[in-house]
Amino acid sequence: MDFELSAEQREIQALTRDFAEREIEPHAADWDRNHTFPREVFTQLAELGLMGTCVPEAYGGAGTDFLSYVLVLEELSRADAGVGVTVAVHTSAVTLPILTFGTDEQRSRFVPPLARGEHLGAFALTEPEAGSDAGALRTRAEPDGDGWRITGNKQWITNGRHSGTFLVFTRTDSSTAGARGVTAFILDADQVQVTRDEEKLGLNSSVTNDIAIDGAYVERDRLLHEEGRGFRVAMQTLDGGRIGIAAQAVGIAQAAYDVALAYARERRTFGKAIGEHQAIQAKLADMSMEIDAARLLVHRAAWLKDRGEPVTEAGAKAKLFASEMARRQTAEAIQILGGYGYTKEFPVERYYRDAKITEIYEGTSEIQRIVIARAILGLQAAASRT
Numbered sequence: 001m002d003f004e005l006s007a008e009q010r011e012i013q014a015l016t017r018d019f020a021e022r023e024i025e026p027h028a029a030d031w032d033r034n035h036t037f038p039r040e041v042f043t044q045l046a047e048l049g050l051m052g053t054c055v056p057e058a059y060g061g062a063g064t065d066f067l068s069y070v071l072v073l074e075e076l077s078r079a080d081a082g083v084g085v086t087v088a089v090h091t092s093a094v095t096l097p098i099l100t101f102g103t104d105e106q107r108s109r110f111v112p113p114l115a116r117g118e119h120l121g122a123f124a125l126t127e128p129e130a131g132s133d134a135g136a137l138r139t140r141a142e143p144d145g146d147g148w149r150i151t152g153n154k155q156w157i158t159n160g161r162h163s164g165t166f167l168v169f170t171r172t173d174s175s176t177a178g179a180r181g182v183t184a185f186i187l188d189a190d191q192v193q194v195t196r197d198e199e200k201l202g203l204n205s206s207v208t209n210d211i212a213i214d215g216a217y218v219e220r221d222r223l224l225h226e227e228g229r230g231f232r233v234a235m236q237t238l239d240g241g242r243i244g245i246a247a248q249a250v251g252i253a254q255a256a257y258d259v260a261l262a263y264a265r266e267r268r269t270f271g272k273a274i275g276e277h278q279a280i281q282a283k284l285a286d287m288s289m290e291i292d293a294a295r296l297l298v299h300r301a302a303w304l305k306d307r308g309e310p311v312t313e314a315g316a317k318a319k320l321f322a323s324e325m326a327r328r329q330t331a332e333a334i335q336i337l338g339g340y341g342y343t344k345e346f347p348v349e350r351y352y353r354d355a356k357i358t359e360i361y362e363g364t365s366e367i368q369r370i371v372i373a374r375a376i377l378g379l380q381a382a383a384s385r386t
């Protein structure tokens, strides 16, 4: 067992941290307040190779392992969780499934522009009446000549307004309900209409949209994987995606801890720094321990993925623990800062708002517990190996 990062992993971590401290963190409060989507940041990240971190160089990526990619997500999210989710969805939920399930032609055509950050990707699974119960989706793909015509509405689509490539999950077989009969397609931006911008509690530097697809025509070259096997594409994609969201949660919690620790050293009450009071010491000790534990779960899940081992259970555990930890510990950071923590003078209230969503998207905590329970009880037939 080796807990040390490799030289290459440390290098990409340092590169991302340096960029995030200079180009992201100083603007994060403004972007949050003004709901600014920092498009130019993604161009800069692309120049550093970070819009396709774990994508092979042959497809325009940086060619790193998956663990390096989660280190990038942690560092970006530590500076701005909205930037973190934009990169996470773009990479784990769109670029990687095209690499994994696509034909050679699809990989060569769709992956390089995504990996080079020429445009963003969006993952369109969720619908107004199909969230946790993803298999209830109703978007239809009806046969038409050599292809299909796609019609339906999707909700809570991260990156929707800024995406060039959409991974869209549809029902090709209307005779079956549930997961069977779901098929994935790759669509372009001009085949999708953005119908609404969501107003959110946090993550204000990311965009979340409703989209409508109104009879978009696709041929066979847009079908990802096999007809009727799209649910498996979605589930395997989310198995990996959840590790990325767990890394995002660790980054947010780390940022809150950094502020709380510095404050505890400076702020004085009853004649000494508050860090010398045991009540505050206990909070800092718990924060530090829980962040360590979450990070270890994230790194283990990423390591398993790099070895080609199943990650369904390990990814769900990492996401569940890291997201609940981030919500708990960002609240504790506010508590350490007292009244200041509740104001916009310090960033901890933003971290608290941003942390909350990690317990909801890419599968709620309740869904993660179902996934883990099914795995340990042997009730989940399929295990992801990508």
Ligand code: CAA
Binding pocket: 085, 089, 093, 123, 125, 126, 131, 132, 133, 134, 135, 156, 157, 158, 178, 179, 180, 231, 232, 235, 236, 238, 239, 312, 361, 362, 363, 364, 367, 370, 371, 381, 382, 383, 384
């Ligand atoms: N890997 C591969 N295949 C899997 C799988 C996995 N991890 N999990 C399930 N499957 C397969 C099953 O083997 C089964 O295949 P067959 O039909 O061939 O037997 C099929 O998928 C159906 O499986 P289930 O019966 O287990 O399906 P279910 O309807 O009970 O649902 C669920 C399971 C885990 C609850 C699933 O619906 C789920 O994960 N829900 C949460 C959805 C979610 O996470 N949405 C996030 C939206 S994206 C997002 O948030 C992105 C963003 O913007 C940040």
